[in-house]
Structures are given as structure tokens and as C-alpha cells.
Amino acid sequence: MSNRKEVRAVAKDRLAEVLQTWEAVIGLEIHTELTTLATKMFCGCPVAFGGEPNTRVCPVCLGMPGALPVPNEAAIEATVLAGLATNCRIAAWSQFHRKNYFYPDMPKDYQISQYDLPFCEDGHLDVDIGAVYGPPQPDQESDYATRIGITRIHLEEDTGKMVHVGGSEGRIAGATHSLVDFNRAGTGLIELVTEPDIRTPEEARRFAQKLRLIWLCLGISDCNMEEGSMRVDANVSVRRRGEGALGVKAEVKNMNSFKSLHDALAHEIVRQAELLESNGTVVQETRHWDAGAKRTSSLRSKEEAHDYRYFPEPDMVPFEFAPEWVESVRARLPELPDARKTRLASDLGLPVHDATVLTSDLDMADFFEEAARIAGPERARQVSNIMLNELSMHLNAAGIGVAASRISPAMIAELVGLVDEGAISSKQAKDVFAEMAETGEAPGAIVELRGMKQVSDTAVIEEVVERVIAANPGQVAQYQGGKAGLLGYFVGQVMREMGGQANPAVVNEVLKGKLDG
């Protein structure tokens, strides 16, 4: 384990070193399945994940001769919504094209896609890079924001899925034959292409994470990277710092997590720089990321000579979007993560860091707003604190999201209220939290059951303080002789006597009064 960590640390240092002399130029292509729609892109077959093969198919998505596609209105609205959320210009006039190529998972032998008239063009996203989310990465010197241009977002249809039989580990090489399941074929798929504005693996990761958050916020996809509903491919090249001309690029595929995206790019940048430093040349090709071996390798496909012969899809008429229609879609845009972050910081007085972390997870943000609503805006800060500390630690340890937790916003609000009203100390609150997480009991009931009430009664505390002072004459003399640090010792003694239930602020005050006076 420690050895693996070391290997990773070395790899990170190597990337930082390479980036001293080389600049990486990265563009992303991100495909997202419109999984929240009821039906596929061009037919009425239902959209779902998994299930028995070929049980959600019809003549249209099987590419039967004579079957005619009819575009799904909701898919087109979802694409326009995505474009508006990423500052794109929405085309007044657009249409579908046929992209011609042969592959067994595509039944028509062409994919209905968009070519020179996509629905959305010329957008951008501003991405925060920095320690705000966690420890800084080696390829990142400090907190900064960078604007990543979005070339286009277009709508197309997904392919089927294949299982290769007879080879080792389901690989295509060595397989005797393959099985095709067309359940996924024809599912609406949006493809977003960025400008080559990305300079580090960390920027690529942040961009993809932010995009995922926006798509989730729009409700257009579940964006599950492991199930392939969001797929990120990257074009990468390197050039010496200060050089204007672009280097030869390679396309990297098969990154099915944000960590894979970061690691694959880091590996590819180092590989290309080392190749060029040893007088080699980068070959323009598609490379496959192997997360286990932590390296990319060439796909060496014979199908590389792409000649898609795009032409307008004759089975569907063009689209003409009236400005009023575009505005009616814009009116349906929900509050986006950036706006929500700003609102939580300004209206509820959360530190920007806290607002950023809370709004980087939709469920956490919803949970927070509900808990803060119940607790009252003046306690929002405490709600946020307990969520970012105890709750986050608990969720990480349990490996679950907040939506799957048995802790409810009302429970957090109640716990914050108990502390704020002085019924329990913040130290006791941690114990109540732990029990609440384990049993799902309400905090008030736990406090009752455990007799955890905090004692703030000055008379009761005074009595104990006097006893402690009487029992420790030596320490009292030292304290009064100038060892102010001993105050903590007395506080500890009083707390122990009172089973941890004394209000620490009152104990401090009473002790100071007796000892200093």
C-alpha cells in the first residue's frame, strides 16, 4: 500500500517536472446519454439501463428497412437547455446529418448525428481550480479560475452494446464471435466538444466535474460514468513552453471516472514529452487508458481512416427555432451551481469555501437548504459546519451519498438547535451525532435517553469548582504564580467531576472568577 502511494507520488512529481518545460494542450469530447427521458431519440422505445438483451427495441432502432425516425421533442429541449446552461448560442436553423460508418453495434450502418448545423455553438464555462476542494495538485500552483471554450453541443443517437465471446476477459482480440444487444441503440446522446483551452489534467477534471454537476442540475442525465452514461474522451498534445505551433495530438479513451481522466492525461503528457525529449515523434492515433496498469496503449485499429461522408438526413425535416421558443426554454433553467454558491454565501453568510463544497454535490446542497430552513437562517452557519465535518466524515466512512443516509435534514437542524440553546455542549453534540448516525434516532431522544443534558447552572458548577480548587492546592499556587496554562487542567478536572455535562463556557468563567479574584 505504502509502495503504491510512493509510486503515485513519484508520478505526480514527474508531471510537475514535465510541465515546467512543456505545455499541454487538451480538448475534451464529452458524450452524455439523455437517461432521464422516457424514450429513445427517434422512436418510442423506453430508456433504461441493463435488463434482458433486445427487450427495448423496435423497427426504428433496429434499422429495419422502411422504418422512419421521428425526433423526440424532449431530447431537443434538453439539448437546448444544456446549451443555454453553458453560455452557447442556440442555432436559429439546424438539422440532422447521417454519419456513415460500419460497426456491428450500429444497425443502420450510419449514425444520425449533426454536422455543420448543430443545435448549440460557441459557449464557455469558467472553472475554479484550487485548493478549495482539497489538497492542491502538483500541476496547480495556486487558486485560479480559467475559462474553457465550448465549440459546440450537438445531439445524436447512441449505439448498441457488444459482448465478445471466446476470447480472454471479453476482449475483442481472440474472440470467436460477438453478441449484440440493441437496448441502448438509439438512446439520445449529446456530444459536447471543448476548445483546446485546457492546460493541465486538473483543469480537465474540474471542467468535467462542473459539467456533470450542471447536467445533473438540469436533470437531463444520471451522468453515471461507470455505467457509461457520461463518457469523456480527450485530445492531448504537448509543445515546448513559449512555442506557438501545436504538437501532434493523440486521442485518449476509456476513462470511466474523474480520477481516471486526470491520471490518463497525466500519463499521456509525460509519455509524449519523454518521447519528444528522446527525439521520437508522437503518432496521431487513438490510445486506450488502462486504469489497472496505469498507462495508455495504442488501439492500432484498421478503421482509423475515417471518411464519414456526412449528408443531410433526408428522413427528417430541418429545425427552425424562433427566439421566443428559445426564451421559453431559457425560462425553465433551474438555479445553476455557481448562482446557488453565490446565494448561499451572500444570503446565509456561509464562507465561500463552505458554499463551494456544499454546492459541488446536488444532494448535499438540497440537504443543507432544507436543514437550514428548519433550523432558521441564523443557524445556517452551524448547520454547514456540522455537515462539512461530522456528516461528511460519516458519509465518507460509510461510502454512501447523503441521500442514502438515515440522517435527515430535520435531525441536523434539531442537533444544531440543542447546541445553540445550550442544552448540550458541542463536544456532546459529536457523541449525539455518532449515535444518531448509527441508530437513526432523533437527537432530542438520544439526549433524553443518555441523560446528556448540559449543566449551565452557575450554582451547581460553582460547587464543583470550589471542590476542585480545594483538592489541588499545589496547582492553585502555581497558577496564581503565573502558570496561566494550568487553567485547562482545572477545566478538565471540573468536566470530569461532572461527567462531561458542564457548559465549558460557564466553567471557564467561574474558574477564572475564583482563581483570579
Next chain:
Amino acid sequence: MAISEEQVRHVAMLARLTLTDEQVVHLGEELNSVLGHIDTIQQLDLADVEPTAHVLDVVNVMRPDEVRPGLEREVALRNAPAAEAGAFVIPRIVGGGDEA
């Protein structure tokens, strides 16, 4: 604008067609005749004619996002040359010696 034999072979490869040398020559002549006809059309002065995106003067044809019944699996697989485990069977994709 004449099409070369090499271009004929390239188009045939893209369409997964195996052509004999005689067919390459013959189809080359036919394609050249088609292209010649297009050349004739190219000579027309169309400066004042709006480009036609579609033969129908209709836009924005869409359907609501509602599920409609599809095909039973047995029906979907009925015409397939081979089926296995509810899936369409296709012959091996990558030939011997290739690395995927």
C-alpha cells in the same frame, strides 16, 4: 472532373464491396457519367435561388416523449442469421494477428 480507379476502390472499401478489376473499370465509367451530369448542373446560375435543405417546406416535426410498444424479442431476432442468449450473433470482428 474524372474519378480515378483508386477512388473507385476507396469508395468500394467504404461500402464494404469487393469488386473485380473489370467492375472497377465499368463502375468508374458509370460514376464519371453521374459526375458529368452534376458538372452540367453546376453550370447553372443559381445566385438568386435559396438553398434547399429539404424537399418539403416543413420544419420542426417532432413527437412527444411517450413510450410506444416495440417488438417482442423473438420477433426482433426472427430474421437474424444467428441468435444466442437473446442477442444478435455477429462473426468475429478482428482478424488474426490484430491487437485490440
